Amino acid sequence: MAHFDLPEDQLARYRPELDVPDDLEEFWSSTLAEARGFDVDVELTLVDTGLRAVDAYDVTFSGFGGHRIKGWYVRPVGDDVVPAVVEYVGYGGGRGLPHERLAWAAAGWGHLVMDNRGQGSTWGTGGSTPDPAPAGRGVGGFMTRGIDDPHDHFYRRLFTDGVRAVDAVRTVAGVDPERVAVLGGSQGGATALAVAGLVPGLLAAMPDVPFMSHLARAVVLTDAYPYREVADHLRTHRGAEARVMRTLSYLDVATLGRTASAPGLFSAALMDLTCPPSTVFAAFNHYGHPAGSEIDVYRFNGHEGGEQLRWARQRAFLADLLR
Template sequence: MPMIDLPYEELLHYQGRNPRPNDFDAYWDRALAEMKAVNPRVEIVPNSFSTPQVECFDLYFTGVKSARIHALYARPRHTTTPHPAILQFHGYKGHAGDWLDKIAYATHGFTVVAMDCRGQGGLSEDIHPVRGTTGSGHVVRGLEDHPDNLYFRNVFLDTAQLADIVLSLPEVDPNRVAVTGWSQGGALTVACAALEPRIRRAAPVYPFLSDYLRVWEMDFGGVHDELVQYFRNHDPLHAQHELVFEKLGYIDIQHLAERVQAEVLWGIGLMDKVCPPSTQFAAYNRIRSPKRLLVYPDFQHEWLPGLNDAIFEWMLSM
């Protein structure tokens, strides 16, 4: 098959390049303790969009660093028994999207909650000040500050906090809660399942935010170009090279993947230059729970035909 990365047989055993900080587990245990100490002040407001089968709401909660986070919340209108739920996470710099793709699940008996990532294209706010630059993207936000101020640390915690809220909704069966998303949403799917062990199923598709050192070395540009621009503008001689990638290791999903307990269905295109296959396998290979790959050899970071249907059918069997 054509290749832009390691041979497939090597990908199946690849263990990643980006360093794992020595205090990684303590870092995330401390982060989760901070999250659990927050009063989320959940607010649920009816939305004007609705159908005869589905009622829709705007859900707000307070996350770490006092940010107010927004999510779209749809549920079956006529239900008498607890039912499954699915959390959806969107791509980089986007938002939770329209109601239409939530309706398919809701009309089949799911509560659906889709989060706006703080400070991106939706309604969630990012009010916590940090030292240093944002540059052309969020990966480097907080990189020149304490590791607790990394942007994606807070977003990862938002996913776990939202999962806890959904698990507590009166209509939801807490034994049938799943997560899914593509690209950045795929990374947040892995992070959410890692930080909230009650998640039963996770369907990440070509996840972002994995194996930063490998991405930088491959130099395909795209959304990871912000790493190149960071060095060009702030460390042109790479004097802080090792420190930078070690700090990024705190928000590298390959290191969180070992915590995942959910059953995993993972979609990947082997010609993906945005999230190269090796960076995805760095995370996939560390998952210890039951897992399965759906591999698209000729596809890039794009629509993968039939995958949404496969994920939908898999979730219905939960």
């Protein structure tokens, strides 16, 4: 795939006007207040993984609507107080198995991997969290679940779960609540960005090739799924564009990230048809903590971006912050 989006020098300056609803702050403050009306009620159950250097726990906590959200928490053996990362998973995936992600714990961090409600059946080794909310009308997938009203949309629930995952890990014994970072790729990157804009006092946010950014451009720039789900819906529901785009404007992480208070480490890939680079740069250039924030660009990669190269880069970024 050749470069198809803006030239790289224009991407570096790309800071489009965003469609920000007048009541965006109230929408999210009331959403989180409602969710926090339920006790986060973290349950940790030690599981036997056969691993000697780390302890792994099956995690359950209360997310949106008090719904019980699953995850894995893995940390180094011992009672030292450690910093923590919360990881969010990409579209269609789930929390998988605890031995699949050991690098952070091996490096001395607590690591909470949040399950995706209603997902976990598309790739990987599965998920364990249902989404009890009704889907409403829409095409297959998650982009159009609740598309007629932002209060009903799937990503209102998922992003709230992401906030509550931070709330949850901050209550875990042996975690330093002042040193919690969030990260993820694609949909996980979108959740990390949303959480960075909604939760104060994070150590860092590290979104890779984030989804759900600059949605007004994304849904008309690429023909790839999941953004294509919106076009498929509008192809049938002619005349619904204004209502659909209004719903999505409450969930656009380029908008939500404007209020982030933690340094960010982003990545973009110039051949990425799934999350086009201009949509990622829109989020980066609007990001609320520009001082100390960075973006890595992979010129010859698609949506895979930097893959396993990201961990070493992220570890070094956090080590600098901790120093």
